[in-house]
Structure formats: structure tokens, C-alpha cells
Amino acid sequence: MRNLTVALDAMGGDFGPRVTVPAAVQALSLFPELKVSLIGDQLQIAHQLSLLDCQPNTRLSIVHSDHVISDSIKPSLALRHSAKTSMNMAIDLVANGEADACVSSGNTGALMALSRFRLKVLPGIDRPALVSALPTAQGKKTWMLDLGANVSSDADSLFQYAIMGAALAEEHLGRPARVAILNIGAEEIKGNDLVKRCSEMLSQTQSVNYVGYIESNQILLDKADVIVSDGFVGNICLKACEGTAQLFIDKLKAKFSGSSIKGWVARKLFADLFIELKTLNPDQYNGASLLGLRGIVIKSHGSADVHAVVNAISEAVHEIKRQVPSRISDRLEAILLERHH
Amino acid sequence: MRNLTVALDAMGGDFGPRVTVPAAVQALSLFPELKVSLIGDQLQIAHQLSLLDCQPNTRLSIVHSDHVISDSIKPSLALRHSAKTSMNMAIDLVANGEADACVSSGNTGALMALSRFRLKVLPGIDRPALVSALPTAQGKKTWMLDLGANVSSDADSLFQYAIMGAALAEEHLGRPARVAILNIGAEEIKGNDLVKRCSEMLSQTQSVNYVGYIESNQILLDKADVIVSDGFVGNICLKACEGTAQLFIDKLKAKFSGSSIKGWVARKLFADLFIELKTLNPDQYNGASLLGLRGIVIKSHGSADVHAVVNAISEAVHEIKRQVPSRISDRLEAILLERHH
Missing domain, CATH: 3.40.718.10 (Isopropylmalate Dehydrogenase)
Incomplete structure (x- = not known):
């Protein structure tokens, strides 16, 4: 070895x-x-x-x-x-x-x-990108990049992120990765010039399994294996998910803690619920790669x-x-x- | 009347x-x-x-x-x-x-x-912006704009969003609104040119209570009354919060439903928890304004x-x-x- x-x-x-x-x-x-x-x-x-x-x-x-x-x-x-x-x-x-x-x-x-x-x-490659694996509701992983290595990107960079993300995801998955671009709508007419230009480039690339746009309320639902965005948007999106997840977990904890009978029953009955919900917080993982x-x-x-x-x-x-x-x-x-x- | x-x-x-x-x-x-x-x-x-x-x-x-x-x-x-x-x-x-x-x-x-x-x-005003009130963990509201009326903005537009958001929020609050810019870090050196230029403009405006940058994992924590961003970023951020909130609510629902004793106990004990968590989903409100x-x-x-x-x-x-x-x-x-x- x-x-x-x-x-x-x-x-x-x-x-x-x-x-x-x-x-x-x-x-x-x-x-x-x-x-x-x-x-x-x-x-x-x-x-x-x-x-x-x-x-x-x-x-x-x-x-x-x-x-x-x-x-x-x-x-x-x-x-x-x-x-x-x-x-x-x-x-x-x-x-x-x-x-x-x-x-x-x-x-x-x-x-x-x-x-x-x-x-x-x-x-x-013009610029490295920060990538991390997010959890999904189905217990799978979705790789998202750039998470903030760069504060702005052009369509060429976004295209490169897609290739890098696909290469990494496919090493984990052992099958072609579904690649999506993060956008404010799923329809073709939606979005800014950056995502439209990158979408065109990916559509014309046969060796990438490009599946189109994805909205940010879908990213934890296993609809894509790789999600690309510029670093500013990716960082905002990831932290928004993490912040909301943390808020919900904190609210639950507050309910389930304390010495009341209610708290005791809750802890006995729903110990597994906490574990499951925690696995849905994107923040639980650690180890983002600079690709x-x-x-x-x-x-x-x-x-x-x-x-x-x-x-x-x-x-x-x-x-x-x-x-x-x-x-x-x-x-x-x-x-x-x-x-x- | x-x-x-x-x-x-x-x-x-x-x-x-x-x-x-x-x-x-x-x-x-x-x-x-x-x-x-x-x-x-x-x-x-x-x-x-x-x-x-x-x-x-x-x-x-x-x-x-x-x-x-x-x-x-x-x-x-x-x-x-x-x-x-x-x-x-x-x-x-x-x-x-x-x-x-x-x-x-x-x-x-x-x-x-x-x-x-x-x-x-x-x-x-150069362009209208879409604004909506988000819930916060403290039971207050935070107004966020632009949520997607425009797919790109310059610093002048972002500045105008801040003024419009402050005017709306202050009509609700009856006090000066804390205005923040959505960014990928709270430190001054963080961010892209757009947020840096708008931050400078707001810092120099005495009649706006500008409190600096806010990260997207803080937006539901009542740290600001008005949060401004360009429409692409704002839309991605809002939907990321909504998607994560919905995912957590769905997971809880699945746990608490069914005819098992566990489900029955859960529903009896935690009826109020659901209501509380639902009020934390930004999607619960309706009625975004075109300001x-x-x-x-x-x-x-x-x-x-x-x-x-x-x-x-x-x-x-x-x-x-x-x-x-x-x-x-x-x-x-x-x-x-x-x-x-």
C-alpha cells in the first residue's frame, strides 16, 4: 500500500x-x-x-x-x-x-x-473554486461550487467550475453526474447573462450531463449532483440554507430540553429525529476543496x-x-x- | 373614513x-x-x-x-x-x-x-424592486429587497433599494430602520465591487441608519430591519431559506404523522411547535410589493x-x-x- x-x-x-x-x-x-x-x-x-x-x-x-x-x-x-x-x-x-x-x-x-x-x-483553469458536498433529503450528496473562492466570475469560469465539479462528483458516484446551474427560475428565459451564457456552453458540451437550471429551494432535494454558481451567489445560498437549518434545530432543541415531563418524553421518543435533522444541515460536513x-x-x-x-x-x-x-x-x-x- | x-x-x-x-x-x-x-x-x-x-x-x-x-x-x-x-x-x-x-x-x-x-x-428611481417581509426568530420582521424584479443592478440601484426599503419598514416600525447589505462576510474587505460601492454610499448618507454587511445565515435573526441585495442574489437567498424551512417541516410532519402511538403522543405534545416552526418559514407570508x-x-x-x-x-x-x-x-x-x- x-x-x-x-x-x-x-x-x-x-x-x-x-x-x-x-x-x-x-x-x-x-x-x-x-x-x-x-x-x-x-x-x-x-x-x-x-x-x-x-x-x-x-x-x-x-x-x-x-x-x-x-x-x-x-x-x-x-x-x-x-x-x-x-x-x-x-x-x-x-x-x-x-x-x-x-x-x-x-x-x-x-x-x-x-x-x-x-x-x-x-x-x-482560470481560477480555483471552493466546492463542498451538501446533504440531500434523500440521504445523497450534491456538490456545490463556487462557494466563495471568487467574488465574481465570467461564463468561462462558471463552465470550468462545472467540469471540475463533475470530475469530483463522478469520482465519488461512479456514474455521470447531473450538472445544473443555480438560477432564479427553471425556465430558459430566466436569469442573468452569466447563467444564460454558461447554460449555452454546457448545452453544447456532450461529455457533460447538463440538466439545466435549478432554483435554490430545490438544492437539498437531490435534483442534481453538481450545482454551479458564481462564488458570491454560492456563498450566500449555502449560508442561507445553513442559517435556516440551524434556526430550526435551535428551536427544536429549546422545545426538547429542560426538566419538564414534556422535554423528557420528547427526548426519549425523538432522539433519532435530531440526528436525522442534523444530517440535513449543510454545515454538518467539513472539508471544502479548492479545486x-x-x-x-x-x-x-x-x-x-x-x-x-x-x-x-x-x-x-x-x-x-x-x-x-x-x-x-x-x-x-x-x-x-x-x-x- | x-x-x-x-x-x-x-x-x-x-x-x-x-x-x-x-x-x-x-x-x-x-x-x-x-x-x-x-x-x-x-x-x-x-x-x-x-x-x-x-x-x-x-x-x-x-x-x-x-x-x-x-x-x-x-x-x-x-x-x-x-x-x-x-x-x-x-x-x-x-x-x-x-x-x-x-x-x-x-x-x-x-x-x-x-x-x-x-x-x-x-x-x-431607476427600477422598481420586489420587497417582502421575512419572519425572524424573535417574532419580528425584516424587509428584504430586491427579491427578483431585476436580474442585475448597479450600486445606484442598490442604494435606491435601501432608501425604498427603509421608507417602507419605518412606516411599519415607527422608528429608524437598521439597513444592511447582504454580503459574503461581515468584514469591510469582503464582497464584490457592487456591495462595496453601495456600502460607501450608504455610509455617507446621514438620514439612513446603515449598520453594515450581513451574512445570509443571519437574516432570520433580527439583526437588521432592511436587507438589500441585487435581485438575483436576493431571490436565491430567499428561496434557499424557504426550501430549507420546508424540508425541515416536511421531515417533522413525516415523523409526527401516522397512526402509531408515537405519532399520537407527538401531535398531542407538540401541536404548538409546528405552528411556531411554520411561522419561521419565509414562505408563509404573502404580498410582496413592487416598490x-x-x-x-x-x-x-x-x-x-x-x-x-x-x-x-x-x-x-x-x-x-x-x-x-x-x-x-x-x-x-x-x-x-x-x-x-
């Missing part, structure tokens, strides 16, 4: 090593072929390891870094002042071939800028807990095994050939 | 007179000062009235129209071929001063195009039931009483004066 190495930015996110170190240890027990490099403050990481009765070994190494990237730094500044940060050093390990993927819970804009600068985009780079970069939530960081590492392992960047590259090349004939 | 007349497009929506006629009769019993003109097929309307043991009277008139606007017609075609439709005749009654407001559940694009053509926009016109036009859902159409008529009555168009006009004039000094 080939070894897979994940470079984990141990300092990123709201909790740093308190969360990333236990997550690394758990991930190692899940994947026998996995190695993890923890990048960050040596003392803090060693301390967290000792709390778990662990120490560095052949599968778990520490790469020391004094610096952490600020959550509020602008991407342009990050490029100039982040060389020695744990995030940049994690990306560098991928760029140098010492790791197969990087996982970070740090500043998204900085992760995007540094990854793009160090790893470069794949041929045929379109010559390397694998996984963005974990800033507020991710141990379980969530383990999920992000699992996504990295999956993408390494499936060689997602080269699949995307192959797919794009085939489509460009098709379009030139 | 001054009489208020609402012109109701009796043929619009999925159910036509079967829903609009009972709604008109109910609204008349709610508002003693209200008169309703039902515009549509005389025979169908009279039949529905007879089922309710009603007939036309001094407060309830029928204006016959042979034609109904198609749900799929393009707005540009609607302008040329809709003169005799119930929708256009309802708008005409407002344009001629025979009615104070128009309510229609018909084709949104056509309603927008016909209203703009017949009623004209207010001075200082920015020299007249009051209320768009009702195509799928609206009797109760929902009564809500839309109530919104029309409220806006007539508060003289919303002239309030917007005054507000804009004051702000334009402020900006020129």
Missing part, C-alpha cells in the same frame, strides 16, 4: 492544536496508509500529543513554525508576509512533493491566494471540532486516492478537444 | 376566482373602509360569489375581462399583447385613479413590466390560497393608508438634497 501524506496546518482555526492534534491522531487510526505532518508550534503540538499519550513517530511528524496567519489579513498582504506561517509551510510541503495534500482551518482568502501562488492552477490547483488543498471550517477536522482529513485522503487534480485535468483536456472539433 | 379601493386581478395565480373571490369577500369583512374591484371573467366571478351567497354591491364590483396573461409570456411580449388582460386592466384602474392599489397573483415579469409602463417609476412605482402594486404568490390572498390585500390596504409611494418619494428627495449639500 502506497503511503499518503497529509500536511495539517495545526495552528489554523479557532482552537488550533487542541483540535487539530487529536484529529490527526484519530485520522491515523482510521487510515492505515496515512501519514500526517503537523505544522505549527512545536511545544504546543507536543503538549497536546502528550495529553493523548502519543509522541511523534514514523507516521506522525511535527514541522515547527513560529507564525500563524491572521484571520483578518487581506489575501494580497498574506502573499507578502506569510512565508513562515504554518499555513504557507503546509502548502509548501505539497508544492515540494513532500505531502500529497494540505488541510487548513485558517483564513480562506489567504489559503486561496497562497495555494494559487505556490501550487499554480491546472492548464485550462483547480495542481495539488490538493482542503479548507476546514474555522470553528471545526475534532470530528469535523477528521472529516476534512478524510476528504483529503479520498482526493489523494482518486487523484482528483489529474482527473480534472484529463476531463478538461477531453472537453477542450471536443470543443475544437 | 376615506374609502380605499383595491383592484384585484381575479384570474391570476394557480386557482383564479376560486381563491381570489372568497379572499375579496373576507378582506371586505376585515376592513370596513375597503372597496374591491374584481377584474376577470364575469361569469366565473359571479358563480364564485353565488357560492358564498354574495352578489356585487357598492363595495364589491366586477370589471369584466376576457383575457388572462400567460404564466410563461416574456415581459417584452406582455407589453404588446396584454391590454385586455385582467392583470393589465387592474393596473389601469390604479393608473386612472379609479383604484388605490392593484393585487395580482399572475406572472411576476409581466406584472413588473406592465406596472412600470403604465404607472411609471418615482422621480429618482418604486407611482402607485401600489402587490404581487401575490401564484400558489397563494384564500388566506394568503387576504394577506396580500391587507398589505395593499396598509400601503394605501401609509401612502408608501409618496413616503418613498419624500425620503428620496431629502436624501438627494442632503447629498448635494
